Amino acid sequence: MSLDSNENSRCGYVAIVGRPNVGKSTLLNKILGQKISITCRKPQTTRHQIMGVKTEEGVQTVYVDTPGLHLNKDKALNRFMNKAAASALDGVDVVVFIIDRTAWTEEEDYVLEKVKRSGIPTILAVNKVDWLEDKESLLPFLQEISAKHDFVEMIPLSAKTGRQVDVLQQKVEALLPESPYIYPEDQLTDRSSRFLSAEIVREKVMRLMGEEVPYQMTVMIERFKVIKGRIHIDATIYVEKQGQKLILIGNKGESIKQIGIDARRDMELLFDNQVVLKLWVKVKSGWSDDERALQSLGYLDQME
Structure with missing residues (x-):
């Protein structure tokens, strides 16, 4: 139809x-x-x-x-x-x-x-x-x-x-009005693969970390590219303090490694494809209370 x-x-x-x-x-x-x-x-x-x-x-x-x-x-x-x-x-x-x-x-x-x-x-x-x-x-x-x-x-x-x-x-x-479809029948969401990938990483951080880190953390996808049939995703996790970065990385990198494993599994299910995921953690002080920082991290675009 x-x-x-x-x-x-x-x-x-x-x-x-x-x-x-x-x-x-x-x-x-x-x-x-x-x-x-x-x-x-x-x-x-x-x-x-x-x-x-x-x-x-x-x-x-x-x-x-x-x-x-x-x-x-x-x-x-x-x-x-x-x-x-x-x-x-x-x-x-x-x-x-x-x-x-x-x-x-x-x-x-x-x-x-x-x-x-x-x-x-x-x-x-x-x-x-x-x-x-x-x-x-x-x-x-x-x-x-x-x-x-x-x-x-x-x-x-x-x-x-x-x-x-x-x-x-x-x-x-x-309760819906009589109307033609707005979107193609096979469309599931208006969000891009990059956005969904960032959200998956953020979910895994929220689930693994304690109380402070999840609320002062956000994720940006730096690269999303298909190379030789595999999806290569590079993601940066931004936190507000150096101490949060250390917690997020964990002892000998164990925490960030686990986040990567969990996120990659969900991405492969969502995209039905093999995913190569690389994660970095960076400090961006005060980003959650800075409108210019929120703009640069993609939060204010939809509100214009």
Whole structure:
């Protein structure tokens, strides 16, 4: 089916929003059946908008994964992430507001305020219900939350296991307008291979390192080139302090070696090709609170 022959199809944009660490990226990956958005138990893993396209049976749903909306605006990077998340509400057809079980914090109120202001039909997705210790608390909680906003639906689900995710997709698709497809049927994301490679490296750093390093670290791909059938990727990991560089490299280079092994494995799965990955670690002091540094590292381009 070509892009021009979809007069009877449905198509639209769906923003996935919520505070940090509620499972937005896990949900997107589960819906797509492929990992394009990195995940980690540490909050604020996602820093950019990431688009994922699901096309099947006459419906094309363009999901937009967003950074977690949060109240901390101390650094330029935090302000960038909030702006990236809030801007995802512009021009979408549906919002999926995802929360973690029955937890409702000030940050949920902050997200809800933006959702209300948008006036866009919103589905509340109550994630991680398989981890809920007191299952009987769910119904009273949903009744309480229904008074806060006129949600189109409230769906308990598990993004990790896929429980009720199909129900969410059906409800989302029913809200999409009749429209031809926006993207080719085989397109999965709007992000480049270089961007996805950088995100994979950053995920492995976040998973392996302690609390400080992941939040003062970013990754740039210096080279992405196919040579004799193999993909050669050179990546630089930037940190803010010399001590962080030493931690990241590890004793006799063991930490950076493990990051490279884990990242290369995911890259080969994603690109279905053999990958030669080289990593470097450099210090760029204060980059996360310097708008010029953020610009040079590719953070502000999409916000112009």
